[in-house]
Amino acid sequence: MGALHQGHLSLVRQAAAENDKVFVSIYVNPTQFGVNEDLDSYPKTWDKDIEMLQQLNSDLKETTGREGAIDAIFAPTTKTMYPTLPPDSSLPGTGSFVNITPLANLLEGKSRPVFFRGVATVCMKLFDIVQPTRVYFGQKDAQQTVIIKRMVQDFHLDTQVCIVPTEREKDDGLAMSSRNVYLGERRRRVGIVLYQALQAAEAAYRMGMRKREEVLAFAWEVANRMSEAQDGLGAEERARFEVDYISLADPDTLEEVQSVDEAKGAVLSGAIKMLPLESVCEGERLGMGGDKVAVRLIDNIVLAPRPTTGMTLAMVLLRCTRGELGKRDERENEQEHRYATLT
Ligand SMILES: Nc1ncnc2c1ncn2[C@@H]1O[C@H](COP(=O)(O)OP(=O)(O)OP(=O)(O)O)[C@@H](O)[C@H]1O
Numbered sequence: 321m322g323a324l325h326q327g328h329l330s331l332v333r334q335a336a337a338e339n340d341k342v343f344v345s346i347y348v349n350p351t352q353f354g355v356n357e358d359l360d361s362y363p364k365t366w367d368k369d370i371e372m373l374q375q376l377n378s379d380l381k382e383t384t385g386r387e388g389a390i391d392a393i394f395a396p397t398t399k400t401m402y403p404t405l406p407p408d409s410s411l412p413g414t415g416s417f418v419n420i421t422p423l424a425n426l427l428e429g430k431s432r433p434v435f436f437r438g439v440a441t442v443c444m445k446l447f448d449i450v451q452p453t454r455v456y457f458g459q460k461d462a463q464q465t466v467i468i469k470r471m472v473q474d475f476h477l478d479t480q481v482c483i484v485p486t487e488r489e490k491d492d493g494l495a496m497s498s499r500n501v502y503l504g505e506r507r508r509r510v511g512i513v514l515y516q517a518l519q520a521a522e523a524a525y526r527m528g529m530r531k532r533e534e535v536l537a538f539a540w541e542v543a544n545r546m547s548e549a550q551d552g553l554g555a556e557e558r559a560r561f562e563v564d565y566i567s568l569a570d571p572d573t574l575e576e577v578q579s580v581d582e583a584k585g586a587v588l589s590g591a592i593k594m595l596p597l598e599s600v601c602e603g604e605r606l607g608m609g610g611d612k613v614a615v616r617l618i619d620n621i622v623l624a625p626r627p628t629t630g631m632t633l634a635m636v637l638l639r640c641t642r643g644e645l646g647k648r649d650e651r652e653n654e655q656e657h658r659y660a661t662l663t
């Protein structure tokens with residue numbers, strides 16, 4: 321959606337390393353913004369975006385050895401993307417939409433009910449237009465990656481979804497996001513609480529905790545402590561925030577889990593709303609819009625599944641020697657074959 325930062329560039333870098341043609345799309349998609357969301361004020365920095373991509377193209381020449389690794393920037397008009405009816409962000413909404421439920425209704429979808437309908441719809445359009453062999457998405461938007469993978473699977477789209485790790489600010493690890501420009505120094509300092517809360521929960525998992533309430537207690541402890549600290553300050557010093565959710569979910573269904581299954585791992589994620597500053601001081605470094613608008617921040621940490629244990633490996637080997645695994649495959653092929661000859 322433009323307003324490029326290093327997170328976006330890391331997607332392009334990975335795409336350039338793995339493909340001989342790279343298309344970059346820049347389009348602020350209206351249908352993923354709810355009627356009261358920040359579509360009109362969403363940062364737009366077209367000239368700077370082009371400069372950054374040109375610079376990246378020169379850098380890529382050194383690493384890939386190819387001139388012009390980025391082949392094109394696709395920046396369509398809304399009339400191109402929505403050729404018949406105007407884009408509608410209301411619920412239920414009129415137009416042609418892609419709905420990936422129940423995934424789209426969870427987590428971010430609870431606070432932003434049209435968000436993933438808009439995301440899936442515009443990605444389907446982009447995929448149809450460009451016909452990419454691979455598409456690159458950032459881990460920062462974890463739910464988005466799960467929804468796009470589900471869409472590709474359910475609609476038999478001929479593309480491979482590649483996920484690029486979250487690019488973070490060097491000093492404190494804040495996940496890069498185009499919306500960070502709205503954070504002045506004070507809200508920026510407090511906004512790191514989300515990542516710190518998730519890291520605390522991750523540490524609990526690493527220490528061996530598996531139960532939901534145990535793991536998440538560590539995150540809530542960090543969030544509550546920061547919230548209380550802000551409450552204790554005066555209006556000219558504090559930056560208040562609200563926690564929308566802190567989640568511990570299954571990596572495929574995004575349903576909340578009561579305890580982490582080590583064979584599957586889990587996704588720790590969260591969203592907070594940085595509230596507008598109540599009062600600003602003379603000379604204070606403010607963000608875009610003077611820190612008067614609320615800013616939603618999201619982040620996540622993947623709790624990776626444990627490698628297969630010796631025990632499980634031994635069981636697989638045993639099943640192989642008995643021929644059980646081979647037999648199952650044969651049955652599956654048979655079913656596929658029957659289906660193919662019937663249709
Ligand atoms: N910090 C990041 N690291 C890796 N990928 C990222 C990062 N930030 C965004 N992306 C990815 O870049 C792609 C484009 O994202 P988008 O244009 O919405 O930027 P954004 O910074 O996420 O903006 P927003 O502030 O609206 O969330 C998405 O696949 C997104 O996940």
Ligand SMILES: CC(C)(CO)[C@@H](O)C(=O)[O-]
Nearest residue numbers: 321349352439442443461
């Ligand atoms: C996937 C996307 C480009 C759809 O507009 C957007 O949601 C984003 O940039 O994350």
Ligand code: BAL
Nearest residue numbers: 321352353435461464
């Ligand atoms: N990267 C997510 C885009 C959005 O928040 O609308």
